[in-house]
Amino acid sequence: MAQLEQLQVFQSMHSSPNTRLHRSAELGDGLAAAVWSNRHDARDYQAPSHHTLSCYLAGGTGTFRRESPHSKGAPDKLCILPAGHQSEWVINGEIHLAHLYISQEQFALAAVNLLDREPRELELRESTFLDDAQQARRFRQLSSLDWSEPGERLLSSSLAHGLISHALLNQVGRRAGLRLNGGLAPSLRRRVRDFIQANLAEPLSLGQLASLCALSEYHFARMFQLSFGLPPHRYVLAQRLLQAQRLLRSSPLPLGEVALACGFASASHFSNRFRQALGATPGQYRQAFAAR
Known part of the structure; x- marks a missing residue:
């Protein structure tokens, strides 16, 4: 923001x-x-x-x-x-x-x-x-x-x-009187969303996601932003961070394993991204919710 x-x-x-x-x-x-x-x-x-x-x-x-x-x-x-x-x-x-x-x-x-x-x-x-x-x-x-x-x-x-x-x-x-132009069909939107959610631990490429919809990478990226409200890479990062928050609140997994489970290449990369988004490290986040 x-x-x-x-x-x-x-x-x-x-x-x-x-x-x-x-x-x-x-x-x-x-x-x-x-x-x-x-x-x-x-x-x-x-x-x-x-x-x-x-x-x-x-x-x-x-x-x-x-x-x-x-x-x-x-x-x-x-x-x-x-x-x-x-x-x-x-x-x-x-x-x-x-x-x-x-x-x-x-x-x-x-x-x-x-x-x-x-x-x-x-x-x-x-x-x-x-x-x-x-x-x-x-x-x-x-x-x-x-x-x-x-x-x-x-x-x-x-x-x-x-x-x-x-x-x-x-x-x-x-929205009243709405006529949508462009964007992914609801079935394709769900297919892409569900695929991302099921594969957060894996590397995800734009080409891989575009192939789910039989679209070129350029066309898919434009359609995705219309349907999801943000670009594919930012949506995937947001989902990985949400999954990390859920695991930090509910599981005893070590931070390095949480990082890998959410698709981050290393614990340090995970920590940097998490701190940028939430203003705290993964360890501080876990500690805050453990104290509730």
Whole structure:
């Protein structure tokens, strides 16, 4: 994900003299979080390139959108702000809230992995002042953790993934009037996805994946990105890292064996890739979840 300061919703909040940033952190996997307070302010969000989930932790009873002045916020109310949306907000009184910022790539991965759907078929439905007790509890737990402590930051990432999965299952719908052009047929998409999942421990080449669909490497790469929301090599790496996280949480395999089981050439290569994606080493990740 982009640096926090480059995220439009974060920028808009941070640019106001009335806001206070209590904490923020990049959680890895294209996710970031922040806890804010604000008072007597107005904020506009103009077509951000990322999705934002928010939860009011305290106050907010004087907060509303300009086009809906009679609908007000309250503690535990949630807002879903999809990428590309536009909204204008008025804050009367004080508010304390948490934000979760989600890259479109992470949304695409979740759509494929959780829903077995093409990301471009789906849209995150915008919602203001939503009641969802389960999501509010997750946000409160996320906000209570110390993101500067590596183990708790990793637990925060796990909670953030739970927030995304819940939103995908409850707040996602098919894009209205959609007419898809290009991309892999659903049967081919599943064939490629299942083949990758079954062969994560093996070297996987673009030509090997293209042959599953009887396409040239160039044409396959273009069709794959349309259907999966990211290029083949990045999708394969993401699946290997997800598998590594599952093994680190649930198995006693030595780190070198986890690396080989997930298709990494060496323990050092595995460690470098894992740290780049999650901001922690595989050993730190295992330790964080062993302590739960």
